[in-house]
Amino acid sequence: MAGKSPRSPFPLSRALAAFSLVGALGACQALSGDGDGGPTPGPTGADSAGDPYVPGDGNGGYDVQHYRLKLAITPRDARELDGTAEITARATQPLSRFDLDLADLNVSSVTVNGRAARQRHDGEELVVTPERPLERGATFTTVVRYSGRPKTINDPQLGTYGWVRTSDGVFVACQPSGAHTWFPSNDHPSDKATFDFEITVPDGLTAIANGLPDRMPQGQEPGRPTPTTTPTTPAPTTGTPGVVPASHRRSTTTTWRVREPMATYLATVNVGRFAIRTGRTPSGVPVLSAVDPTLPSVSLAEFHDRNTRVTEELAKLFGPYPFGSTGGLVDNAAVNFALETQTRPVYGAFGADQTIIAHELAHQWFGDSVSVSRWQDIWLNEGFATYAEWIWGERIGLRTVQQQFDERYQDPGNTDLWNVPPGNPGRNEMFGSSVYERGGMTLHMLRKKVGDAKFFDILRTWARERRHGTGTTPQFVEVAERVSGQRLDAFFKAWLFDRGRPAL
Template sequence: MKSLSIIIPVSIAMPLAMGLATGCAVSDSAGEVTSTAATRSPDPLLPGLGNDGYDARAYDLNFDVGAKSRTVDGTATMTAQAHKPLARFGMDFAGGTVHSVSVDARPARFQAKGQKLVVVPARGLDRGLFRVTVRYTADRDAKVPSTVDPSAGWGDTGGGGFAWWGQPDRAHLFFPCNDDLTDKAIFRYRVTVPNGWTAIANGTQTSRSIKADRTTMVYSSQHPMATQLAQLAVGRFKIVQGQGPHGLPLRSAVPAGSTIANLQRLPEYLTWLENKIGRRYPFEAAGVLGVSGSPPEQTFALETQTLPIFTASDLSDSQEIVHELAHQWFGDSAGVKTWSDLWLSEGFASYLDQMWAAEHGGTPLDTAMRKAYQGDQKIRSMGITPARPRRADAMFGVSRGVGPLVLYALRQKVGDAGFQQIVGTYFDRYRDRSASTADFMAVAHRVAGPQMDDFLHDWLYESKTPPMPGHPDW
């Protein structure tokens, strides 16, 4: 994610009562349906996301998109693993109308409670796999509160089209889900649009068919994905295909009539990142999505998996493209366990984009890091540190501004070879998974020794900026 400021101003969002169509009333208290999944605790920064008792395994999303409608008809099927018997369970959903719910093909009772959809199966669920199907209509104009950025969500792209800006807490505006940061699942999209329009989503296109005046496209992912990284864009796009390193399929989408010169550099960007990280690109396809229209207030680019989204004008910014592509390794493949661990995502992406800039005529890396170092103490004096941002509205700015400084300090401490070994070991261990700050510290401990414990703790949690190794004059 490209944040527009280092620390985002605090915004206090008021609760919104959602008037969804309901089945029979359910007597759950709100607390029983707003806790996170069975193996996780509520996120300290965004505690309302996620649901108790199960983990999602796959989402099958079907959408029918009209040329002029501000609503989108959808059917979402979630396959999940119950970790305990469930007489009822919650899903995250807001900004639309639920028409029906079924669990394992049997009609289920349901009720909207705030940004939760409470489901009561006809039969209680045992431990094991189950499938819930929700037929609904999403309202692209619905306003739902957020402590980070209430303007994110459905993004208009002109001519009736749209794209998704789902990070960090907007995915449940698009489809009912377990909108938990760590609950990764496989995605499949089946999208029907007017002829002449294109739909593009995460993963690869597996089929395309035309019937009368409607075109249906199907996309699927091969790797699990967090809900906040889901992407679907619909409208009049130009599709640009190519080949990246090791024969990697490239496919990008830009507004019809756009120039595509910078897209020809995607193989260069990906090869550079593979060399710096020491690991191949982690997914089945790569590309970028450029969109017209207004982005959310606090960002103009987002690392949606296999298809990061940018405002079309920012596709001329090679440093920004490198940033969002770097997220495919760090933040997407190796995800984070809580939003307080966001520095493991934004810190890596920002460190790599600044390395790219330094090597391609921009600010030298030492100069950029010294500037960040000089500003770090002011941030820490407010009780905010890289691994303890404390406020949801500050987490992206702090992670991008100070996160790369931690990685720079680590490299200064252990040297290039030690740093590469730590990074490679960390990525290998948490590829397609999620990691915490403690997990990263444990990897550094195993690779570089117990002296890493205090060193990283000071950089990640202490209220005073530690001395920078190799730069006593700082």
């Protein structure tokens, strides 16, 4: 993410000991109350992924394969969201009960494999007890029907994110823990899945999500539905003359599909009035760019051209673009960050200059295709994207990468970089300057140590071998050592885990 300033996510935007998500995989053999009148015998899934950076996020006992989200969004309505989530998962252990993450929404029903299941809310956990226990290895489908007004997250350390309301709709940017404010999920990046979205919004508004629509739009005039929308004829109304119930208003429905696995925090649904441009990169990747037309400082033509050009050029550095589409969306959201939502990064009302676009699109390789399996390793996302931002800045005539490095290394007041180890920054600094800037500096020093050819071979190998999966810092170190033929443990310890400024 590039956040908190138009450059870095929340403020922008441990030694190499292995971190274990034991809680996400282990079974809890117990007799525990299900909240609906009786104990639940047998193994139950853990209620957390066990990641201390995001306490309570994620769950254990199953691996989600696919989310199908059917959403009706009526901005500013008392019942802003009506949702049906169909979640296909595989049990990784026997399960008599399991949890989904879901905060502050009303659940009307839950079924598992077509049979009614007992459910209760426990804080931000939706606890589900199937009619029949699930065997290890079984594939099962959970359907949750829910509604309400998703809450915007205002975190004292991480800032405002999640479901953010705009003047004409909503802007959704969920890093790290905002997905479960609008759909039930296993809300941790260690569990990635494919997605389908079916989104219904009032006539005159447009919904844009990740991936590709069933039909690629050819463009849109502000305030008119795109060619991907299907009008819904209003039903006859009764009651007070001149008042049309929300359920009877004209609406349009769009469908979007994400074919490659995606972490939940990278899912987005943006609703409003947008001008849209579509096309393809020279290598054939579909591009969809959207801009809120009330932002006169943002040129749709320039934004679309930059999305196209940056995607194409970064593929020459990092290897083939990992997804079926690219692009971006600029909305009139009062946030000061951008987020690398998969296939289509989203930007607040400040707009998107070339280096920010390079940052967010670099994340498509580093963060989206190769995701962190624990938030401690967020430098693998942000350090890499920051370094790509510096590379792009050098290409367009701004400061060179070396100048970016020198400016930070020689600044005596830049103590945040050296007091916070980017390889284990702690929750409060997981989006701090050290993760971004010292993370980028680490890559620059690696490049100088192993040479350009080996360095970019390391990045391409990492992106290729971990494509559509997850990775950790120790795993990246292994790739760097294998490709370079050098021992690098002391180097990474100094730059990622030690406090104090490393010697050059």
